[in-house]
Every structure is written in structure tokens, then in C-alpha cells.
Amino acid sequence: MADLRCEIAGVKSPNPFWLASAPPTDKAYNVERAFKAGWGGAVWKTLGEDPPIVNTTSRYGAVSLNGQRMAGFNNIELITDRPLDVNLREIKQIKRDWPDRAVVVSLMVPCEEAPWKKILSAVEDTGADAVELNFGCPHGMSERGMGAAVGQVPEYVEMVTRWCKTMTRMPVFVKLTPNVTNILAPAQAAKAAGADAVALINTVNSIVSVDLDLMAPTPTVDGKGSHGGYCGPAVKPIALNLVAQIARDPECSGMAISGIGGIETWRDAAEFIALGSDGIQVCTGVMHYGFKIVDDMISGLGGWMDEKGYGRLSDFHGAAVPNFVDWQDLNINAELVARIDQDKCIKCGLCHIVCEDTAHQAISVSGTGPARRFETIDAECVGCNLCAHVCPVEGCITMAAVDNGKPYMNWTQDPRNVNATAAE
Amino acid sequence: MTDVVDIRAGRLDNETLAENFADVHQPYDKAGALVEANRCYFCFDAPCIAACPTGIDIPGFIRSIATGNLRGAAMTILEENILGGSCARVCPTEILCQGDCVRNGPGDRPVAIGLLQRHATDYLDGAAAHLFDRAAETGKSVAVVGAGPAGLACAHGLARQGHGVTMFEGRAKPGGLNEYGIAAYKVADDFAQAEVAFVAEVGGIEMRFGTTLGAEISLAQLRSEYDAVFLGLGQGAVRDVGLSGEDLDGVHNAVDYIAQLRQAADLSALAVGRRIVVIGGGNTAIDIAVQTKRLGADDVTLVYRRGPEQMGATGHEQEFAQTNGVRIKHWLRPVRLQGEGDVRAAIFQTVELGADGTLADTGGEQSLPCDMVFKAVGQTFVPITDDGPALADGRIAVDESGQTSLPDVWAGGDCVAGEDLTVQAVQDGKIAARSIDGYLKNSGS
Numbered sequence: 001m002a003d004l005r006c007e008i009a010g011v012k013s014p015n016p017f018w019l020a021s022a023p024p025t026d027k028a029y030n031v032e033r034a035f036k037a038g039w040g041g042a043v044w045k046t047l048g049e050d051p052p053i054v055n056t057t058s059r060y061g062a063v064s065l066n067g068q069r070m071a072g073f074n075n076i077e078l079i080t081d082r083p084l085d086v087n088l089r090e091i092k093q094i095k096r097d098w099p100d101r102a103v104v105v106s107l108m109v110p111c112e113e114a115p116w117k118k119i120l121s122a123v124e125d126t127g128a129d130a131v132e133l134n135f136g137c138p139h140g141m142s143e144r145g146m147g148a149a150v151g152q153v154p155e156y157v158e159m160v161t162r163w164c165k166t167m168t169r170m171p172v173f174v175k176l177t178p179n180v181t182n183i184l185a186p187a188q189a190a191k192a193a194g195a196d197a198v199a200l201i202n203t204v205n206s207i208v209s210v211d212l213d214l215m216a217p218t219p220t221v222d223g224k225g226s227h228g229g230y231c232g233p234a235v236k237p238i239a240l241n242l243v244a245q246i247a248r249d250p251e252c253s254g255m256a257i258s259g260i261g262g263i264e265t266w267r268d269a270a271e272f273i274a275l276g277s278d279g280i281q282v283c284t285g286v287m288h289y290g291f292k293i294v295d296d297m298i299s300g301l302g303g304w305m306d307e308k309g310y311g312r313l314s315d316f317h318g319a320a321v322p323n324f325v326d327w328q329d330l331n332i333n334a335e336l337v338a339r340i341d342q343d344k345c346i347k348c349g350l351c352h353i354v355c356e357d358t359a360h361q362a363i364s365v366s367g368t369g370p371a372r373r374f375e376t377i378d379a380e381c382v383g384c385n386l387c388a389h390v391c392p393v394e395g396c397i398t399m400a401a402v403d404n405g406k407p408y409m410n411w412t413q414d415p416r417n418v419n420a421t422a423a424e
Numbered sequence: 425m426t427d428v429v430d431i432r433a434g435r436l437d438n439e440t441l442a443e444n445f446a447d448v449h450q451p452y453d454k455a456g457a458l459v460e461a462n463r464c465y466f467c468f469d470a471p472c473i474a475a476c477p478t479g480i481d482i483p484g485f486i487r488s489i490a491t492g493n494l495r496g497a498a499m500t501i502l503e504e505n506i507l508g509g510s511c512a513r514v515c516p517t518e519i520l521c522q523g524d525c526v527r528n529g530p531g532d533r534p535v536a537i538g539l540l541q542r543h544a545t546d547y548l549d550g551a552a553a554h555l556f557d558r559a560a561e562t563g564k565s566v567a568v569v570g571a572g573p574a575g576l577a578c579a580h581g582l583a584r585q586g587h588g589v590t591m592f593e594g595r596a597k598p599g600g601l602n603e604y605g606i607a608a609y610k611v612a613d614d615f616a617q618a619e620v621a622f623v624a625e626v627g628g629i630e631m632r633f634g635t636t637l638g639a640e641i642s643l644a645q646l647r648s649e650y651d652a653v654f655l656g657l658g659q660g661a662v663r664d665v666g667l668s669g670e671d672l673d674g675v676h677n678a679v680d681y682i683a684q685l686r687q688a689a690d691l692s693a694l695a696v697g698r699r700i701v702v703i704g705g706g707n708t709a710i711d712i713a714v715q716t717k718r719l720g721a722d723d724v725t726l727v728y729r730r731g732p733e734q735m736g737a738t739g740h741e742q743e744f745a746q747t748n749g750v751r752i753k754h755w756l757r758p759v760r761l762q763g764e765g766d767v768r769a770a771i772f773q774t775v776e777l778g779a780d781g782t783l784a785d786t787g788g789e790q791s792l793p794c795d796m797v798f799k800a801v802g803q804t805f806v807p808i809t810d811d812g813p814a815l816a817d818g819r820i821a822v823d824e825s826g827q828t829s830l831p832d833v834w835a836g837g838d839c840v841a842g843e844d845l846t847v848q849a850v851q852d853g854k855i856a857a858r859s860i861d862g863y864l865k866n867s868g869s
């Protein structure tokens with residue numbers, strides 16, 4: 001099988017699958033079980049100054065979609081609620097017992113030099129491979145001037161990262177919050193300060209639902225709710241975009257990326273790596289199914305790489321980045337039409353009704369009952385793909401390329417664009 | 425093998441009997457219903473709707489289940505089919521809605537529409553009030569004869585429009601075959617009566633039991649006292665098999681025995697034979713075979729003169745009988761019943777399909793020893809004697825609105841032509857109610 005060994009900012013692990021800083025990495029007991037199960041690394045649950053924080057009950061909210069539990073997940077937990085020295089002792093023990101696994105320690109202390117210096121030297125003592133600066137937590141800690149309150153101000157990101165780089169020999173990962181307008185601002189600030197890697201995304205500001213009896217957001221604590229951090233499969237598209245923005249930014253080049261957000265399968269991981277992640281982290285996936293999912297992630301990624309002829313991760317790392325372009329660079333002359341495979345069609349008529357009601361009236365219906373037939377009206381089809389997405393039968397509606405003989409032309413070259421620079 | 429007649433009560437203990445006659449279908453819990461509801465594709469112009477005789481907006485009610493709107497789901501169903509609860513339990517969905525589900529392809533299975541309908545209508549159990557409002561009283565009155573599915577659907581439709589309805593029912597209880605005929609495990613827990621109570625909640629419906637048209641009352645009388653009449657009489661007689669020995673003890677009409685079983689307060693007091701022969705190939709034959717088996721009969725053989733494809737019972741029903749331990753024999757024509765006083769054996773002639781499509785004897789004879797024989801070869805309509813409406817093929821002739829040859833008399837359900845199914849009876853009653861309503865609103869007085 002393909003070689004899954006991973007190296008990110010000098011930190012090595014037997015595979016790219018790490019646990020993100022969260023409850024699954026809260027103590028030695030969990031991390032030990034995770035490593036036994038096969039996880040390549042773990043970012044320890046964020047450490048802070050003593051005395052430890054206090055959590056509420058309840059703490060989690062979730063979105064079930066069409067019977068799928070936890071399609072989205074949210075929490076109002078804070079950083080670790082255990083004393084610092086207990087965590088440090090356990091981290092040291094784990095790193096000693098599992099030298100081949102990546103052990104990274106997530107940190108969050110107030111925005112002053114002294115506390116950072118103090119905690120960094122304590123972590124160095126554990127033998128951990130790296131630190132991750134948690135500038136992402138969107139609730140609770142941000143109100144205390146930490147977490148996202150730092151991550152949303154590029155100057156603070158740069159300042160704290162710079163301190164850490166001078167205070168420790170360990171590689172520094174900067175964990176970014178997605179709750180910003182432009183992810184490049186904090187990413188470039190981290191780069192300017194010498195960060196070895198960025199890790200993203202942390203959770204997205206959210207209210208997952210409203211309890212209509214209690215008239216309060218969930219999760220509800222004694223009749224009230226607070227905004228929390230959203231994660232799980234629902235946030236993956238957001239995370240992929242933010243990772244890719246950084247991966248293709250020339251100013252960020254050379255800085256490693258640890259991809260996080262909604263990763264639950266080997267395919268999710270492959271997509272993050274193809275868009276420029278050097279490794280990936282998982283939280284909700286294991287909080288939903290337990291550590292065992294890593295078995296399939298390992299065999300699935302390896303099997304797919306074998307099939308594709310990729311010997312190691314670097315063979316496809318970032319391979320999709322050059323194909324991630326701005327809209328204006330897309331070929332406006334490329335043309336597709338929907339093709340309905342009549343042998344596969346089960347006559348549900350969804351393609352017809354959505355095109356008729358909400359798109360371009362390009363799918364006709366003839367006949368009745370089981371004999372009815374749905375066909376594309378090529379002249380009306382704009383190739384939007386809507387029908388192919390709603391069709392419940394795999395491979396029944398495909399989008400076929402139309403050979404219109406037209407050359408590549410993008411919007412900047414299009415005569416229909418009044419601002420076009422080079423019309424053909 | 426002893427030659428003593430073995431017919432007795434209490435073959436099984438009460439616990440086993442309770443289990444055997446409990447609900448055959450495990451209803452969905454909330455989570456299960458949600459998963460199944462989300463399997464529905466919400467088809468455009470969905471084929472399942474056309475396949476439902478009452479035309480329920482199936483994708484619509486399933487979507488309401490998926491969104492947690494059970495009241496809305498129940499309304500959508502009951503709007504078209506006021507007996508949606510019993511239909512969810514008794515409809516042969518595999519040849520109706522589910523049979524036309526687009527998810528019948530290889531490797532897939534149709535959405536469990538019947539069970540979802542049950543989940544939605546079970547909502548009524550806990551509902552605080554009747555879901556339908558009654559229009560202001562119109563002062564018009566309608567006589568509905570027969571409190572089976574057809575009569576109930578018609579009565580509800582008329583009552584909603586504000587007409588006054590009086591139901592005349594020959595039996596002691598309402599519900600028709602839902603109460604006296606359907607297999608016990610399909611409508612467990614006295615469901616038929618609960619449903620009738622729900623239907624009557626709309627108001628404006630009076631029920632008179634033990635009142636038979638043709639005995640206590642006449643059609644002429646009803647026509648003069650009421651503005652319109654609906655006949656939902658069902659089929660009161662059973663078809664003859666025409667065998668010698670039918671009068672022997674131990675030979676029964678399946679429907680009579682089922683009615684007895686349905687009304688039995690204590691199933692362990694109901695006598696059943698050790699060896700049973702059932703003659704017939706429809707759903708009634710299946711029902712009597714399975715129910716006697718579940719009462720504790722050792723050996724139940726259902727004998728049909730043609731092959732499995734020609735049976736009136738659906739494939740699903742045949743399979744159900746077989747998994748219940750009923751032996752099904754084909755290509756055997758009954759010739760006589762044998763015994764002295766008590767029936768001891770049923771004699772059959774082996775047959776095959778002739779070139780012209782008729783059955784031809786092949787010369788072999790088979791004797792099936794038995795303690796009880798059940799005849800289940802179909803029911804027939806008993807015409808009303810006094811100046812009744814015109815008949816067609818032995819049943820009441822009606823137009824598409826259910827109107828008979830008499831201008832103020834409508835009919836529907838098993839007493840008119842069409843599929844003998846609960847859901848069809850409901851549709852007939854519903855259509856007739858609409859037609860009667862139009863008639864009453866147009867007639868001045």
C-alpha cells in the first residue's frame with residue numbers, strides 16, 4: 001500500500017490523520033486509546049493558565065439532516081478544565097510512550113508576553129513536537145480577550161506568533177478562526193511572524209436551533225443559550241475554501257497547512273490534501289463514531305492512492321490548487337447539456353419539476369404513469385446541473401460536453417463584457 | 425392417526441393467543457418514521473398518488489412526517505380518506521401505492537407508505553380534538569344504510585357539509601367488515617371501534633343499530649323521510665361451492681367463523697379443528713387459514729383449483745400464509761366432502777389448464793383428511809327486495825358519482841362493481857357524499 005507517512009512543519013507522523021484539539025484529546029486516557037486505534041497524531045485539548053476554567057451543562061447542540069444525526073455539531077465548551085500540571089504530566093508520559101506519533105500542544109493564554117513565555121517553557125519540557133496557538137475559539141474565551149478575539153485582529157496574530165517564535169525552538173502552528181471576512185489577513189500575519197504552519201478551521205459562530213418550547217437557543221443552560229462553535233460535515237465546504245485560499249496565496253507560500261473542518265472519511269482527507277493541506281485533523285468525526293473510523297481512513301486513502309498510482313502524500317498534495325481559479329478565469333465558451341439515461345430513469349420527475357419551476361423549462365414530460373418519459377430540450381438547457389443534483393439515481397443524469405468548436409475565452413476577453421480587455 | 429374428530433377450544437394458552445393476534449406490523453417509532461420518510465423522493469406528479477384509490481397526496485404527507493408536522497400529515501391523509509387509519513393497516517399496499525413507488529427497482533425497496541400512513545394517523549390517538557370542522561346545519565337529512573367503510577366515509581363527508589345523517593346498521597356494532605371481517609391481527613386493539621368514534625366526532629351523525637333495511641325499515645320509507653339515501657350494504661351472502669357433504673358438521677363459511685373470532689371475548693374459548701382444509705384462493709381464504717393456524721390448528725391446508733398466479737390473494741399474502749405454516753396446494757378441484765355427521769375428509773380432483781384456458785381433469789383424486797372445512801370462494805350481494813335500484817351483474821348499478829337508477833339514492837362499496845377493498849369503499853362513500861351534497865344544495869326545499 002502507498003506510503004502514508006506525513007511530515008508537516010518538521011513534525012512527523014505515521015499517517016496524516018490527527019485528532020484536533022478538543023474533548024477527544026483532553027487527557028492521556030483518550031489519547032492513549034486513539035493512538036492504539038491508529039491515529040497518527042493528536043493536538044492536545046487547549047491548555048490555559050491555572051486556575052482552570054469551569055464549563056456549563058449542557059454543552060453541545062447538533063443538527064440532524066434527513067435522519068442523519070450530527071450533520072452539524074456545535075459546542076459552548078471552553079478550553080481544558082483540568083489543572084495545567086496534570087495535563088503537562090500526561091503529555092510527557094504520552095510522548096514518551098508513543099515516540100512515533102505527533103503530539104502537539106494547543107495553547108491559549110492572555111495577550112501578554114509573560115504568560116506565553118511561562119507556558120511555552122513548561123510545554124517544551126514535555127518533549128511535545130510542536131505548539132498550536134488557539135486564536136480560534138469563538139465563544140467564552142473571546143469575551144476574555146483570547147481565542148477568536150486575537151484571531152480576528154491580524155496585528156495581534158502577528159504579535160503573539162512573533163513572541164512565541166522567539167520564545168521556543170518548537171515549531172509553531174497558528175490555529176485560525178473562520179469568523180473573519182478575509183482569511184488571508186490573519187494567515188499572512190502568521191506568515192510574517194514566522195509561523196511554521198496554520199491550522200484551520202476552528203469552529204464557526206452559530207446557533208444550531210431554537211427550542212420553541214423554552215424559547216431559547218440550544219444547547220440550553222437553565223433556560224438560556226449562547227452562540228457556540230459550529231463544526232462537523234456541515235462546515236467542510238467552508239473549510240475547504242479557506243484552506244484553498246491560503247494554499248494558493250503567494251504570500252503564504254512555504255507555510256504548512258493543517259486542514260480541519262468536517263473531515264470524517266478518507267475522501268474528505270484526500271480533498272483537503274489535494275487543496276494544499278499537509279495533514280488533517282478530526283474532531284466531530286470521532287465524537288460521533290469513536291476512534292475506530294481511522295481504520296477505514298487509513299485503508300481507504302491508501303487504496304485510493306494505489307489505484308491512482310500515488311506512492312506518497314506529496315504525489316498529490318496541492319494537485320487541485322492550480323485548478324482553483326477566480327470566476328473570471330473560467331472558460332465561458334465551455335458548454336454542457338443534461339443527458340438523461342432512459343434505462344436508468346425511474347420516472348420520479350424531479351428533474352422536470354425543478355427545471356420547470358425554478359430553472360429553464362428544459363426538461364419535457366410526455367406520456368403518463370409508468371410510461372412517462374422525461375427528456376432534455378437541448379436548446380433550452382443552460383447546463384446548470386440542477387437536474388443532475390436532484391436526480392436520486394446515481395449516473396442517470398450526466399452533463400455532456402457540447403462540441404461547439406469555440407476556443408477558450410474567459411470573461412475578461414468576452415466581447416459581452418463592457419470592461420473586456422482582449423476580446424477575440 | 426386416530427379417527428376421532430378433534431375440534432376443541434383452548435389449543436393454545438392465553439399468552440400465546442395474545443401474541444398470535446396482536447398487531448402483525450411493528451409500528452414505527454419517531455426515529456424510524458423519520459428515516460423512512462426521508463427515503464421518499466417527493467416525486468413530481470407522484471405515481472403512488474394515482475395508485476391510491478382515494479388519491480391521498482402521499483409525498484405531501486410523508487414530507488410532513490419528515491418535518492415533524494404529524495398533525496398536518498394526518499390531515500392530508502384524512503382529507504382524502506377518513507378511514508386512513510384502517511387503510512394504513514389493511515390495504516394491500518404492494519399492489520396499490522407501494523406497487524407504483526419509483527423505488528421498486530433492483531436493489532431498492534419501495535417507501536413503506538402504509539406504515540408511514542399509520543404513523544401519521546396514529547397521531548389521532550393523542551389528539552385533543554376532531555380535526556375537521558362541521559359547516560353550519562343545512563337542515564337537510566340523509567339516510568346512510570350500512571355502517572361499513574363506504575357508509576362511514578359517506579356519512580362523514582355529508583356531516584362535514586352540515587347535513588344531518590342517520591345511519592341504519594343491521595348489526596349490533598358499526599365498522600362493517602373492519603369490525604367483523606378483517607383479520608384480527610391487522611386491526612388489533614379494537615381499532616375499528618376507535619376509528620368509528622373518531623369519524624363520529626365531527627358531529628351530526630346519528631347511528632341506529634340492529635336496524636336492517638328490508639326488515640325493520642324499507643327503502644320507500646327512507647326515501648320519503650330523508651332528502652337522500654346512501655346504500656353501503658356490502659355483500660351479505662357467500663358464494664356456493666356446490667359440493668355434496670357441505671351440510672356435514674365442521675363445514676363453515678369462512679366469513680361467519682371470522683366474524684365469530686373477531687367478536688370472541690376469549691379466544692381460548694373458540695373451538696378449532698386439528699386439521700383444517702380451506703377451499704378458495706382469495707384473501708379471505710388466506711385470512712381464515714392463518715387465523716385458524718394461529719388459534720392452534722396443527723395442520724392447515726389451503727386448496728386452490730388454479731395456480732399461484734391466478735390466486736386472488738396477492739403474492740405478499742400467499743407468502744404471509746406460508747411463513748405462518750399454512751400449506752398451499754394448487755391445481756386441485758374440490759369434488760365432495762366426506763364423513764358421517766362430521767366431516768372427515770375433503771376430496772379433490774387433480775386438474776390442469778386446458779388449451780382453451782378452462783380446467784381439465786387429469787384423472788387423479790386426492791383426499792385430505794380433516795376436522796374442519798372452510799369455504800372461502802367469495803361473497804355475493806343480496807339485493808333489497810322492495811322497489812330497489814337497478815342491478816348490474818348482481819350488484820347495484822351506479823354512475824361515476826355513485827348515483828343509482830333512483831334519483832335520490834346513491835350506493836358504494838362492495839355492493840357495487842369494483843375492487844372489494846376497504847380503500848375503494850371509502851372512495852365510493854366520499855364521491856357519493858360530494859354528489860349528494862351537490863344534489864341537496866341544488867334541490868330547493
Ligand SMILES: Cc1cc2nc3c(=O)[nH]c(=O)nc-3n(C[C@H](O)[C@H](O)[C@H](O)COP(=O)(O)OP(=O)(O)OC[C@H]3O[C@@H](n4cnc5c(N)ncnc54)[C@H](O)[C@@H]3O)c2cc1C
Pocket residue numbers: 514515516569570571572573574575592593594595598599600601602605606607610635636637638656657658659660679682707708711836837838839843844845846847849
Ligand atoms: C374476510 C375478509 C377479509 C378482508 N380483508 C381485507 C383486507 O385485508 N384489506 C382490504 O382492503 N379489504 C379487505 N376485505 C374487503 C373489505 O373488508 C371490504 O371491501 C369493505 O369492508 C367494504 O366496505 P363496505 O362498507 O362496502 O361493506 P361492509 O364492510 O361489508 O359493510 C357493510 C355494512 O352494512 C351492513 N348492512 C348490510 N346490509 C344491511 C341492511 N340491509 N340493513 C342495514 N345494514 C346492512 C352490514 O352489517 C355492514 O356493517 C376483506 C373482506 C373480507 C370478507
Ligand SMILES: Cc1cc2nc3c(=O)[nH]c(=O)nc-3n(C[C@H](O)[C@H](O)[C@H](O)COP(=O)(O)O)c2cc1C
Pocket residue numbers: 020021022023045046073074075077078079080106134136137175201202203230231232233235260261262263281282283284285
Ligand atoms: C466540543 C468541542 C471542543 C473544542 N475545543 C477546542 C479547543 O479547546 N481548542 C481548539 O483549538 N479547538 C477546539 N475545538 C475545535 C476543533 O478542534 C476543530 O477545529 C473543529 O471542531 C472543526 O473540526 P471538525 O469539523 O472535525 O469537528 C473544539 C470543538 C468541539 C466540538
Ligand code: SF4
Pocket residue numbers: 337338354355359360361362363376380381382383384385386387388
Ligand atoms: S442542466 Fe439545468 S437547465 Fe439544463 S435541464 Fe438540467 S436543470 Fe434544466
